[in-house]
Amino acid sequence: MTCSPHSDAARGWSTVACQYHPHGHRPTPAPVTFLYRRADPLCVQATFHSPRSGAVVWDLGRDLLIAGTRALTGEGDVCIWPASAATRNGLVGAATGSEDGRALLSLDRTQLSAWLMTTCLLAPPGTEEDHLDWTLMDRLLANR
Numbered sequence: 001m002t003c004s005p006h007s008d009a010a011r012g013w014s015t016v017a018c019q020y021h022p023h024g025h026r027p028t029p030a031p032v033t034f035l036y037r038r039a040d041p042l043c044v045q046a047t048f049h050s051p052r053s054g055a056v057v058w059d060l061g062r063d064l065l066i067a068g069t070r071a072l073t074g075e076g077d078v079c080i081w082p083a084s085a086a087t088r089n090g091l092v093g094a095a096t097g098s099e100d101g102r103a104l105l106s107l108d109r110t111q112l113s114a115w116l117m118t119t120c121l122l123a124p125p126g127t128e129e130d131h132l133d134w135t136l137m138d139r140l141l142a143n144r
Contacts, residue, residue, distance in 0.1 A: 011122060034115065044119070062125075066116050068080025080092060080094050090108060094107065
């Protein structure tokens with residue numbers, strides 16, 4: 001596939017995360033779909049599918065996800081970290097939260113890292129600004 005600098009090229013990945021509960025219940029499967037679009041090169045959209053609350057969509061920084069596969073990163077609404085090396089289970093933990101609720105999840109680190117690498121083929125890290133469409137901003141500045 002060839003991609004022009006401002007194409008609508010996208011990469012998606014569907015997987016099942018494990019959601020952990022605060023009262024010690026067993027983790028439950030949490031289907032999630034990740035979507036990366038070159039048109040929005042700094043962001044990954046994560047849609048968590050829940051039978052109780054429907055789809056919950058989080059916009060995550062791609063750089064946050066990449067960094068979180070190697071070390072604890074993030075603060076506030078989202079934190080990502082690799083599982084302890086001692087466990088050798090190849091997981092990445094994710095804590096998300098807002099006024100509407102909180103979630104503690106784990107994802108397969110190898111699969112997440114592999115998918116993130118495919119997003120880097122669409123927009124290599126450090127070149128994201130080259131893929132942004134500045135047309136609207138140019139119009140707004142021209143009308144000042």
